[in-house]
Every structure is written in structure tokens, then in C-alpha cells.
Amino acid sequence: MSADVELDHVTIRFGAFTAVDSVSLRIEEGEFFSFLGPSGCGKTTILRAVSGFQEPTEGEVRIGGKNMRGIGPNRRPTALIFQNLALFPLMTVAENIAFALEVRGASRAARRRRADELLNLIALPGQGDKPIAALSGGQKQRVAIARALAVEPDVLLLDEPLSALDLRLRQHMRTELRAIQRRVGITFIYITHDQGEALTMSDRVAVMSQGVIQQIGDSATIYDDPATAFVASFVGENNPFPGTVTQLADGQAVVDTALGPLRGRNGRGLKRGDKAIVFVRPEALRVGAGASEAGTTIESQVVTKELEGSLVHVRLAGAGAKPITVSLTNDGTVPVLEAGQPLTVVFDAARAVALPTGHLADE
Amino acid sequence: MSDFVAVFLALLLALLVALIVQSRGASIFAALGEVKFVERNGLVISAYMVTAVSVWVVFMIVLPMLYMVDFSFRHNLPPSEVGGPEDVHTLKNYAYLLLGRKGDEELLNWLHLGVFVRTVLASIFVTLLDLAICYPIAYYMAQVAKGGRARLLVLCLILPFWVNEILRAFAFRILFGTSGVINSVLIGAGLLEEPIDFIRADVALYAGLSYAYILMMVFSLYNAIESLDHNQIEAARDLGSPWWRIHWRVVMPHAKPGIASGCTMVFMLAAGALAAPQILGGPSSLWFTQVIYDWFNQGANWPQGAAYAFVLLVSCIAFVLAVMRTFKVRLGEIAR
Numbered sequence: 290m291s292a293d294v295e296l297d298h299v300t301i302r303f304g305a306f307t308a309v310d311s312v313s314l315r316i317e318e319g320e321f322f323s324f325l326g327p328s329g330c331g332k333t334t335i336l337r338a339v340s341g342f343q344e345p346t347e348g349e350v351r352i353g354g355k356n357m358r359g360i361g362p363n364r365r366p367t368a369l370i371f372q373n374l375a376l377f378p379l380m381t382v383a384e385n386i387a388f389a390l391e392v393r394g395a396s397r398a399a400r401r402r403r404a405d406e407l408l409n410l411i412a413l414p415g416q417g418d419k420p421i422a423a424l425s426g427g428q429k430q431r432v433a434i435a436r437a438l439a440v441e442p443d444v445l446l447l448d449e450p451l452s453a454l455d456l457r458l459r460q461h462m463r464t465e466l467r468a469i470q471r472r473v474g475i476t477f478i479y480i481t482h483d484q485g486e487a488l489t490m491s492d493r494v495a496v497m498s499q500g501v502i503q504q505i506g507d508s509a510t511i512y513d514d515p516a517t518a519f520v521a522s523f524v525g526e527n528n529p530f531p532g533t534v535t536q537l538a539d540g541q542a543v544v545d546t547a548l549g550p551l552r553g554r555n556g557r558g559l560k561r562g563d564k565a566i567v568f569v570r571p572e573a574l575r576v577g578a579g580a581s582e583a584g585t586t587i588e589s590q591v592v593t594k595e596l597e598g599s600l601v602h603v604r605l606a607g608a609g610a611k612p613i614t615v616s617l618t619n620d621g622t623v624p625v626l627e628a629g630q631p632l633t634v635v636f637d638a639a640r641a642v643a644l645p646t647g648h649l650a651d652e
Numbered sequence: 653m654s655d656f657v658a659v660f661l662a663l664l665l666a667l668l669v670a671l672i673v674q675s676r677g678a679s680i681f682a683a684l685g686e687v688k689f690v691e692r693n694g695l696v697i698s699a700y701m702v703t704a705v706s707v708w709v710v711f712m713i714v715l716p717m718l719y720m721v722d723f724s725f726r727h728n729l730p731p732s733e734v735g736g737p738e739d740v741h742t743l744k745n746y747a748y749l750l751l752g753r754k755g756d757e758e759l760l761n762w763l764h765l766g767v768f769v770r771t772v773l774a775s776i777f778v779t780l781l782d783l784a785i786c787y788p789i790a791y792y793m794a795q796v797a798k799g800g801r802a803r804l805l806v807l808c809l810i811l812p813f814w815v816n817e818i819l820r821a822f823a824f825r826i827l828f829g830t831s832g833v834i835n836s837v838l839i840g841a842g843l844l845e846e847p848i849d850f851i852r853a854d855v856a857l858y859a860g861l862s863y864a865y866i867l868m869m870v871f872s873l874y875n876a877i878e879s880l881d882h883n884q885i886e887a888a889r890d891l892g893s894p895w896w897r898i899h900w901r902v903v904m905p906h907a908k909p910g911i912a913s914g915c916t917m918v919f920m921l922a923a924g925a926l927a928a929p930q931i932l933g934g935p936s937s938l939w940f941t942q943v944i945y946d947w948f949n950q951g952a953n954w955p956q957g958a959a960y961a962f963v964l965l966v967s968c969i970a971f972v973l974a975v976m977r978t979f980k981v982r983l984g985e986i987a988r
Contacts (some may be wrong), residue, residue, distance in 0.1 A: 340890060362890045369890045375883035379905045388901070389891035440892065 292318045292353050292366065292443030292476055294339060299348035301334050308334040310500040311348070316478060316493075318443075321470050323479040323487040326497035327523065327650060332480045335497075336446050339478060340369045352444060367444045368437035372452060374429055376421050382408070382432055383417030389440040407435035410472065427458045434469060444476045451486060463489050484524050488512065496520045498648070514556060515642065521568040523650035528574075528613050530567045531646065534559050542567075542643040543584050547608035552584035553641035564646040571602065571616035573640040576624060576632065585641075588633050589613060591626045605632060724958035745959030764943060768964070771940035772971065774854075775922040778861045782869040782918050783911065785862065790873035791903065795882060813867060821860055821931040828856035828932075852934040860932040861922050868921065869914040876910020877903060909985035916972050923968050940964055 294316040301309040309331040316322045324332040337343035338350055341362035350357045352366060362369070368389075376385050384391075386407050387400035395403070404417050411431035416424075424432060430450060437445055447466075451459045467490045470477045481487050487494045488508040496503045496511060496519070504516035515521035522529060532546035542555035544567045553567040574587070589605040592612050601623050604612035615634055617623050626632065673680060684690050690698045725741045733739065749768075752761030789809075793802050815823075827833050828850035835847035850856045880903060888898045904911070929939030944964065947957030976983070 342886060342890075362886070363892045363894065367890070369887070371883045371887055373881065373883055375881060375887035377884060377888075377902060380901075388888070388893070391901075392892045392894070392897060436891070 293351075294444055294476060294478065295349075295351040295354075296335070296338075297349040297351065299335070299338060299345045299350060301331070301338060301343060302346045307500050309338070309345075312500075312502055313348075314495060314502065314505060316476060318476055319474050321467065321477045321479065321490055321492045323481060323491040323494045324497055325481055325484055325487040325494050325524070327482055330497040331500040332482075332497050333448060336369070336448055336478065336480050339444070340367050340446050341365045342369075366442055367446055368440070368442035369446045370433050370437050370448065370450045372449045374433040374450065374453075376429060376433055376436070378421050380421070381417065382413070382419050382421060382424065385421065385432060386417070386435045386439055388436060393440065403439060404435075407439060410438070410469070411435045426454050427462060430454065430462055431465070434466075438473060442475065444478060445470075447477060447479045449481050449483075451481075452483070459486075466490060488524070496524060498523070498650070515568070515644065516557065518566050518568075518644045518647035518649055521566075521642065521644055526571050526614060526616070527568045528571065528607075529649060530569070530608070532565065532567070534561050534563045534565050534643070537561060541638055544643055548587050548589070550584045551587070551641070552582065552638040553643035554639065555643050557644055559643055559645060565643050566646055567641055567643045569636050569641045571614040573636045574613075574615040574634045575636070576615070576617065576634055582638055585638050586633060586635050587613065588631065591628055591630045591632050593628060594626050603632075605634070720958045721962065723955050724962050726955045728953045728955050745956045746963065748956065749960060749963055764940075764960075767938045767943055768940050768967075770937070771923055771964075772967070774858070774861075774939075775919050778858060778865070778922045779915050779919045781858065781862045782865055783915060786866060786869040786873055786914070787911075790870050791877055791899075793870075794874050794878035795880070795885065795903075809867060809870060817864065817927050818931070820864070821928050824856055824860045824863075824932055825851070828859065849934075851932065852936070854934050854937050857929060857932040857934065857937065860928045861925060864925070864928060865918040865921050868917040872910045872914030872917065873907060874910075876907035880906045908979065908981055912976055912979065912981040912985070915975075919972065920968055923964065 296312050296314050299309055299312045300307065312331075312335065324335060326332050334343060338345050339352075339357075341357065341360060341364075344358065357365060377388065380388070383401065383404040386404040387395070390400045390403055401417070405414070408414050408417055411434060413428060413431060413435075416428075421429065421432070433450065434445075451462050451466075454462060463486055466477075466479075470490075479487070479490065488511070491508060493505060493507055494511050495505045498519045504511060504520045506514075506516075511520065511524055515524065518529070521527050530544065530546040530548060530551050532544040532551070534542050535545045535550065536543035537555065537559070540555055541552050542559045542565065543550050543552050544565045546567065551567045551569075553569070559565050587605075589607070592604040592606055595602045595604070596619065599619055601617045601619050603615040603617065603626060605615060607613045613634075681695075684695065693701065724745055725743065727738060727740070727742055727744070729736075729738055749761060749764055752758060752763075789805070793805055797805060812820075825832070829835070830847045830849055830851075832850075834850070835844065838844040839847060884902050884906075885898055888902045889895075893901070924941060925939065926941045926945060929937075929942055933939060933942075940960070941964070944957050944960045947953050947960060951957070
């Protein structure tokens with residue numbers, strides 16, 4: 290059976306509040322698909338609709354082409370990994386992993402065998418008899434994955450499972466999760482508000498805001514070619530320059546902003562006179578006067594300089610309260626910068642993007 | 653003679669304490685100040701707390717109990733002979749429960765032993781009945797109902813308990829009596845020809861006792877189930893578990909201490925109940941507490957009554973501890 294997951298105009302309302310607004314998308318079998326968005330954007334609600342804990346108000350969830358309405362979470366080919374993992378603390382590691390087999394009436398020996406198999410898969414061999422409390426955070430994480438994989442679900446749903454781990458472990462678990470997904474080859478649907486997680490692990494990412502899908506695409510597309518102002522401001526750092534389109538040429542738009550005319554790619558059909566925002570990434574800005582084309586120079590003053598290891602972030606005074614961030618590689622060429630000193634930065638218009646005005650992610 | 657010695661010893665002890673306090677007062681207070689408890693609460697408050705608690709424990713709990721224990725090992729003597737040569741310790745009060753009067757045809761005191769065993773069995777039954785009734789209610793309140801509805805349910809459970817025990821018991825009599833509400837309704841509806849004697853069948857007694865201790869059970873269970881992370885229930889469900897297995901493998905193991913404390917309380921209270929059996933019991937069914945009560949009151953035989961009461965107390969405690977051991981519940985967990 291193919292295990293494509295399809296959402297067909299799925300709308301979920303809680304009273305007057307619309308948590309998910311007519312979401313339609315198709316997740317291919319074997320894909321690592323992430324929903325990325327700030328908290329309250331409806332991504333967890335979508336996950337609950339796929340797992341069966343929440344019926345859509347309107348629309349259909351289909352798994353392998355089969356409408357899932359009325360089918361409870363215990364009878365869907367999905368397994369869910371909870372944000373807090375929800376391991377059973379009164380059972381051993383092996384009992385946790387084999388719980389779904391116990392439910393299906395597998396013999397004690399068969400359960401033990403499968404648990405040992407999965408313990409090998411998650412690199413915790415021979416730890417089946419430990420109590421859950423004896424495991425570290427990362428080990429619990431892996432046990433939760435093993436427990437969900439025990440009955441070979443077609444779709445594994447993960448609800449921000451890494452959020453409770455510390456940074457180093459989280460980065461390690463990203464690689465690990467991706468490796469496990471490649472090994473078992475089933476569909477992973479991953480929910481996160483951490484763009485780093487979504488971008489590094491996923492085949493495709495759906496960026497959500499206020500119950501609406503803003504953009505679906507692979508990591509590079511999401512990062513380099515955001516479809517909306519929200520995506521541009523939510524995924525990665527970005528400097529927004531709002532204004533009005535004054536000129537169109539060569540697939541680029543010139544926007545008249547508070548800091549002068551600025552140029553960016555016009556991939557979304559902006560017309561002259563439209564309200565628009567030019568987004569320039571901090572790493573696309575560089576110090577110097579050597580601008581090759583008009584509308585790619587920003588003149589401002591230094592506010593602060595912060596060293597973050599391999600990068601140096603320079604904050605320049607922006608038009609509003611928010612400063613402009615310039616990220617420079619710490620390769621010995623970063624000039625000495627004093628607060629208040631005037632500074633000119635330039636960018637390549639091909640690396641800037643002009644988008645219709647829309648709501649931005651609040652910091 | 654012995655009284656004189658006791659007073660003399662007490663005086664001697666007091667003098668000794670006074671002498672020590674006088675000579676080494678400063679260092680004693682300094683040492684007291686270093687005790688964590690005193691350090692945290694100050695000398696006055698800690699002195700008050702220690703005194704209050706020890707007075708309460710010693711005078712209200714330990715001493716009367718010791719007095720009763722002593723009583724249960726004595727002969728029932730008229731006041732004039734108390735302290736006389738006849739006033740010696742004896743096991744005859746306990747022997748009576750086991751063997752009955754000397755010269756009876758039966759070897760054992762079947763009447764009282766039977767009442768005792770029946771009381772324990774009936775209390776177990778009441779406990780299990782309460783557990784069965786309260787578990788779904790507690791689960792609903794703790795994991796299913798939200799906010800206002802849960803509060804309303806709690807209120808509905810608590811309010812009826814404002815009615816005092818005796819009134820409630822007699823109300824149950826009216827409910828279950830031969831010409832009571834239930835029989836009238838059933839006969840009126842044509843479902844019954846003859847009224848059922850619920851009281852003779854002990855239905856009224858079991859219903860009354862079960863109802864009386866529902867709160868103990870509900871709140872013990874509620875506290876335990878409420879602390880269970882709802883995600884665990886959802887996780888079990890997501891892994892394919894049917895509802896009964898979720899309860900058996902996830903909810904009940906988690907709630908085990910609560911189940912144990914609820915069952916312990918209900919069992920102890922039911923075994924020690926007096927009013928409900930007195931009012932709701934059938935003519936042929938006797939509760940062991942009624943036997944005890946009769947020894948104290950009708951029989952005016954306090955030593956005998958005390959012995960019976962202690963047998964009930966000790967065997968109930970032993971029973972509860974044995975059950976807890978079987979189900980691997982520790983005493984400390986119950987207190988949570």
C-alpha cells in the first residue's frame with residue numbers, strides 16, 4: 290500500500306477560532322516533510338488531524354488514498370512521537386518499545402526479539418531492561434522513536450521531539466533522525482518552530498502562519514526564494530525594507546524605501562505602485578562602496594558590533610526601531626568599526642528579493 | 653505504694669531536668685539554636701509546635717490507646733475490687749472471641765467469629781464496589797472533563813455529604829423499605845407483584861455503606877489520575893491500544909498508590925462503621941462493631957469490648973498491609 294498523505298482542503302475550527310484554514314497538500318511516500326511555523330500557527334493541529342486525535346471540521350485527510358474520517362488514532366497506519374515523548378515511566382525500555390506489539394497480542398519472545406532489534410537500530414543495544422528514568426534525554430528520545438517504529442507504521446509523526454534537548458544534543462539528534470528515516474524508509478512528518486531543524490532534515494518544508502500554508506518547497510527554495518513576506522522574515526535572519534515599487538526591469542523591482550531606492554528580484558509579479566518589501570539577508574550585505582548597479586547601496590551608521598565566533602554581526606541604524614544586521618565572515622578582513630561611525634554596505638540585487646507587503650514574523 | 657513510687661520518680665526526674673537546665677542552660681539553648689527546625693522557625697514557634705504535636709499525639713492518641721490495650725487484658729471487676737488482688741492481667745477477653753464461654757458445646761465461638769469474618773468480607777465487598785463506581789467518575793473528572801464541568805461534578809459529589817450520617821441512613825431506609833420509594837415505583841410500574849425486602853437482603857446496608865465513603869475513594873483516585881500526563885493516554889491509544897488496555901497498563905499502574913489509599917480508607921471506615929449497620933442492617937445481619945458496642949454499652953463489659961475492638965483494629969491493619977504487599981505498594985506512596 291502506498292502511504293502518501295494527502296490533506297484536501299482541511300479546515301479545523303475551535304469555536305470561532307480557525308486553527309487550520311483550508312490546507313491542501315500531498316506528502317509523498319518516504320518523504321521527510323516538515324511543517325515549520327511559530328507557535329499557534331496550526332501545525333500541531335494538522336499533526337493531530339493526521340494522527341486521528343482531531344477530526345477536521347471540513348475537508349479530508351487521506352492516507353494511501355483512503356479517507357481517514359472516523360478512523361481513530363489506534364487504527365491509523367501512523368505513529369506519533371510526542372513533544373514530551375510520553376514514554377511510560379512504569380515500564381522498562383523494552384516494554385515501552387514493544388507496547389504496540391503487546392497490544393497486538395504478540396508473544397513475549399516475539400516482543401523481546403523486536404525490542405532488541407529496535408534497540409540495535411537506535412544504537413542502545415542491551416539496554417532493554419533499564420527503567421525509563423535511567424536513560425539520558427537523548428536516549429529517551431531514541432526509545433520514543435523505537436517505540437513508534439515497533440509496528441512499522443507507514444507514517445511517523447513527530448511533534449517537536451527535539452525541543453526539550455540541549456543545543457548540542459539537538460544538533461546531533463537531527464543527523465540521527467535523518468539517518469533513521471533513511472534506514473527505515475517511511476514517511477516522516479515533522480513539526481517544528483526551529484527553522485534549523487526543518488531546513489537541515491527535510492526533503493520539503495511547509496511554512497505555516499495563522500493556519501495558512503505560506504509556502505511549500507525544499508530547504509533551498511524556502512531560504513533563497515521565499516514566496517511571502519512572512520516566509521522571508523521567519524526563515525533565517527532577514528532585513529526588511531518596506532516601500533513602494535517605482536521601477537521594473539529584467540525581472541527585478543526597484544522599491545523606494547526610507548533608505549533610498551533598493552532593488553531586488555521580482556518573482557511574485559509586483560507592479561509599479563505596489564506596496565512592497567525588499568528583503569536582504571545579513572550575509573548578502575558586505576562592507577564597501579563597490580556597487581555595480583544602482584539601488585544596491587545602503588548608507589547608515591554603526592550601532593553595535595557582536596562577535597559570534599565564525600561570524601561578526603554588525604548592527605546598523607535602520608529606518609525604524611529595528612537595526613539592519615550585516616553578517617561578516619570573521620576571516621581577518623572585518624574592519625575596525627566604532628559606534629556612530631558612518632558605514633556603506635552593498636549587496637547583489639540577485640540575492641535580494643522584493644515581495645508584496647504582508648504580515649511579518651514577530652521577533 | 654506503686655502510685656507513691658511513680659510520683660516520687662517523676663519528681664526526681666523533674667528536679668534532675670531543672671538542675672541540668674540551670675547549670676548548662678546557655679549551652680543547651682545554643683545547641684537548640686543549631687537544630688535546623690529551630691533555626692528555621694525560631695525558638696517560640698518551634699517550642700509551641702513540638703509541644704502541641706507531642707501533647708496531641710501522646711494525650712489524644714497514644715495514652716488512651718494504651719489505656720484501652722491495658723483494659724483489654726483485665727478482668728471486668730466491680731469498682732470496689734479495682735486495684736485489689738483480683739485485678740491482674742488475663743487473656744480471657746481475647747480467648748472469649750475465639751472459644752466462647754467455657755462449657756459451651758461448640759469448641760469455637762462461631763457466633764462472634766462469624767460476625768467478624770462477615771464484617772471483613774462485606775467491607776471488602778463495599779471497598780471493591782466503591783472502587784468500581786468511583787474509578788470511572790475520577791477518571792472522567794481528572795482526564796476528560798474540562799474546567800467548569802469538572803467543578804460542577806465535584807460540587808455534585810460534595811453537597812450531598814452536608815447531610816449528616818444518621819439522616820442519610822434513615823433516608824436510605826425510606827428509599828429501600830418494603831413500602832419505600834424503590835418498591836413503590838417498581839410496583840406502580842407493574843414490574844413487581846410483591847415488594848422486595850431490600851433491608852433483609854442487606855442491599856440497603858451495602859448501598860448505604862458504599863455511598864457513605866464514595867468521596868474518600870473518588871478524591872484519592874482523582875488525585876492520582878489527575879497527575880498522569882494526558883499524552884501517555886494518547887500515546888497508548890496511538891500505539892493501537894484499546895481503551896481497557898490503556899487503563900490496565902497505563903492509567904491504573906500510575907494510579908496504584910491512589911487506588912491503595914482509597915481502598916484502605918474505605919475498608920477501614922466500612923469495617924469500623926456503626927451507624928449505617930445499626931440503621932440499615934437486616935435483622936439477621938450483625939456488624940462486628942455492633943458486637944463491640946454491645947459489650948461496652950449493654951454488657952457494661954469494657955475489657956471485653958476493648959479486646960474485641962483491638963482484634964478488629966489489628967486484623968484490619970494486618971489485612972491492609974498484606975494487600976499492599978501483594979500489590980507492591982509502599983506506605984510512603986499512599987501518603988502522596
